[in-house]
Amino acid sequence: MTDPASSISQPTTVNVDLGERSYPIFIGAGLIDGDELVPFIPSSRAVIVSNTTVAPLYAERLTQALEAAGKRVDLIALPDGEQYKNLETLERIYDFLMEKQADRKTTLIALGGGVIGDITGFAAASFQRGVPFIQVPTTLLAQVDSSVGGKTGVNHPRGKNMIGAFYQPRCVLADxxxxxxxxxxxxSAGLAEVIKYGLLWDEDFLDWIEANVDALRQRDRGALTEAIRQSCLIKAEIVRQDEREGGIRALLNLGHTFGHAIEAGMGYGRWLHGEAVGAGMCMAADLSHRLELIDAATVKRIETLIASAGLPTRAPAELSTERLRELMDSDKKVEDGRLRLVLLGRLGQARLVDRVDDEAIRATIEATRATA
Amino acid sequence: MTDPASSISQPTTVNVDLGERSYPIFIGAGLIDGDELVPFIPSSRAVIVSNTTVAPLYAERLTQALEAAGKRVDLIALPDGEQYKNLETLERIYDFLMEKQADRKTTLIALGGGVIGDITGFAAASFQRGVPFIQVPTTLLAQVDSSVGGKTGVNHPRGKNMIGAFYQPRCVLADxxxxxxxxxxxxSAGLAEVIKYGLLWDEDFLDWIEANVDALRQRDRGALTEAIRQSCLIKAEIVRQDEREGGIRALLNLGHTFGHAIEAGMGYGRWLHGEAVGAGMCMAADLSHRLELIDAATVKRIETLIASAGLPTRAPAELSTERLRELMDSDKKVEDGRLRLVLLGRLGQARLVDRVDDEAIRATIEATRATA
Structure with missing residues (x-):
């Protein structure tokens, strides 16, 4: 593990190895003003898709960097929030692309958080059956998770990420x-996914996070660079082994079946995705303990870390056990009627469990709901 | 070339060779009642997507055949017509799948013509980032063209097939x-695509079509089976060489840039796709002659064959040259601002031509518009 102090302002690159779809993740401070993206834009045209929060902060700088390299750049700024990650917003992107006469070689650049990355990625996957795509994630969550691995999509009113595609970017730039x-x-929501990588894959990294959680919350750049690098390395390795989620990639859903149920039940946008995953990982830990996979002390240690990252450790009181249980069945992890869950075998090692006992799931929901 | 009489009621199979995405096309009379599809449905559930014209004719028979094999089958019947090939109809499919709690292994079966195949294919490509997909085309056009090759999608108000994916079916069943x-x-609209294969790839097949066009219009089953088999063989070979249209697959667009402009200009649904392609091929032939690639007698021969198939050979009088020219620029075949057209080098051999002289294109439109 690199010492935070030594990595300050040193840009680094993680390569995602997917054969002919391989791509680099550039990580470092100030990269948005650089020319790393230019070789990945195959024609003279690019469209930046951002939101009304991020565009005023970074769109002009990114545009200037690309225009300096001779690119024509158009910008569309969408409303900000998970509640806009839907087919209607997707259609606004298509309308914009048609209006600007974007063609099959026009590159779409997602500038923003996970919502922008997911929706722009699906727009790129589907516009004219696929145009070049670049991710410039500006949130920690997007930098460590959603910008890596090629999952794109939008929500359906009845379920999260129900409509989408596997579509890899040409490169990712995490400034x-x-x-x-x-x-x-x-x-904090981004830290939920960082913690997830430690929990499911690498106990040493988990130890490092515990030791550095305060530095991370104080935005120590060295600590953040290291957290992003380690997270991307783990995700890249898992995606390399299983690009289309036939097997171990499903482990990345640790905490997500519970988390998605919380997000859907509360209405998209009220809980941040990372917050729901934080609580969801505590629920997965509780269930793992109930099934005698991990001990009570480990559950406690996980809850403590998640709380120290500024995240909720409990499902919201206003959602009933029945409602949460029902929402879990709408999640994509159901196959042929069976609910599959990612649980913990030990710290640093997650496993897929089929046909989990329904009573145990309900008991976990009961036990991990906040008291009203 | 097989003699029509000898092939009556002999089912035949064409294999599309795409590595791990390879699939068979079953061709024959009465296959809809058989069990060819069953091995290609990986779980216990299938959803038939059809339209209100085709569903009453064939949905029950197909359902019975699948239920006999122990499958649970749901049916959604969409309104019939190209004007419904849009995002709104796509959303109806998603809503239905969510309502029925379809999961990642639920197979979508397109039962209908090209519109149903294209929209269902894109729904299958994008629902939960991809579910199994089967084509049961019930029109000649879909059997020889749209059901083969994996192009799926919907129209945008400003352009045809602007939103979609490359997504291969598990199998195709052409009854x-x-x-x-x-x-x-x-x-007749289906015959336009049959003629297209002869024109762009195989002069012998073109000769055969000329000799059999009356039998085809009289629905001689042997002639139809042979026309479908030859068309699928040619399309399968082209798609095998170039699945994602980086090169020669573009040849399949012979007549389509003109044709799409006609369809868009008239409003989707007024001209059938094959009718627009019929006129579009005559326009491509005229332009090929203007550029001295083929002689006037060949243009005449093409026009005669297209007319004998019951197809228009002229663009509609109500669309101005200016309007048609402008609509051609919205077509997907524009890349980085350049219009590429498929033209004829000789009978049985098409070629892609970049930077076609704009005056020649306008002259062709002028010359090939119907007189009002």
Whole structure:
């Protein structure tokens, strides 16, 4: 594990190895003003898709960097929030592309958080059956998770990410300086996914996170660069082994079946995705303990870390056990009527469990709901 | 070339060779009642997507055949027509799948013509980032063209097939008996694509079509089976060489840039796709002659064959040259601002031509518009 102090302002690159769809993730402060993206834009045209929060902060700088390299750049700024990650917003992107006469070689650049990345990625996957795509994630969550691995999509009123595609970007540019403008709540939401990688894959990394969680919350650039690098390395390795989620990629859903149920039940946008995953990982830990996979002390340690990252450890009181259980069945992880869950075998090692006992699931929901 | 009489009621199979995405096309009379599809449905559930014209004719028979094999089958019947090939109809499919709690292994079966195949294919490509997909085309056009090759999608108000994906079916089942119920106008529209294969790839096949066009219009089953088999062989070979249209697959667009402009200009649904392609091929032939690629007698021969198939050979008088020219620029074949057209080098051999002289294009439109 690199010492935070030694990595300050050193840009680094993680390669995602997917054969002919391989791509680099550039990580470092100030990269948005650089020319790393230029070789990945195959024609003279690019369209930046951003939102009304992020565009005023970074769109002009990114545009200038690309125009300096001779590119024509158009910008569309969408409304900000998970509640806009839907087919209607997707259609606004298509309308914009048609209006600007974008063609099959026009590159779409997602500038923003996970919502912008997911929706822009699906627009790129589907516009004219696929145009080049680049991710410039500006939230910690997007930098460590949603911008890596090629999952794109939008929500359906009845379920999250129900409509989408696997579509890899040409490259990812994670500018750590863009985290300076990130609200505390969103920084914590990103830490949920960082913690997830430690929990499911690498106990050493988990130890490192525990030791550095305060530095991360204080936005120490060295600590953030290291957290992003390690997270991307783990995700890249898992995606390399299983691009289309036939097997171990499903482990990345640790905490997500519970989390998605919380998000859907509360209405998209009220809980941040990372917040729901934080609570969801505590629920997965509780269930893992109930099924005698991990001990009570480990559950406690996980809850403590998640709380120290500024995240909720409990499902919201206003959702009933029945409602949460029902929402879990609408999640994509149901196959042929069976609910599959990612649980913990031990710290640093997640496993897929089929046909989990329904009573145990309900008991976990009961036990992990906040008291009203 | 097989003699029509010898192939009556002999089912045949064409294999589309795409590595791990390879699939068979079953061609024959009465296959809809058989069990060819069953091994290609990986779980216990299938959803038939059809339209209100085709569903009453064939949905029950197909459902019975699948239920006999132990499958649970749901049916959604969409409104019939190219004007419904849009995002709104796509959303109806998603809503239905969510309502029925379809999961990632639920197979979508397209039962109908090209519109149903294209929209269902894109729904299958995008629902939960991809579910199994089967084509049961019931029009000649879909059997020889749209059901083969994996192009799926919907129209945008400003352009045809602007939103979609490359997504291969698990198998295709072309029941020639289903052509008995096809209106004459749609049969002719299907013949446009059959003629296209001869024109662009195989002069012998073109000769055969000229000799058999009357038998085809009279729905001689042997002639139809042979026309479908040859068309699928040619399309399968082209798609095998170039699945994602980086090169020669573009040749399949012979007549289509003109044709799409006609369809868009008239409003989707007024001209059938095959009718627009019929006129579009005459326009491509005229332009090929203007550029001294083919002689006047060849243009005449092409026009005669297209007319004998019951197809228009002229663009509609009500669209101005200016309007048609402008609509051609919205077509997907524009890349980085350049219009590429498929033209004829000789009979049985098409070629892609970049930077076609704009005056020649306008002259062709002028010369090939119907007189009002």
């Amino acid at each position: 750590t300086a863009s985290l300076d403008t990130l609200p505390d709540r969103e920084l | 020639t008996a289903s052509l008995d119920t096809l209106p004459d106008r749609e049969l």
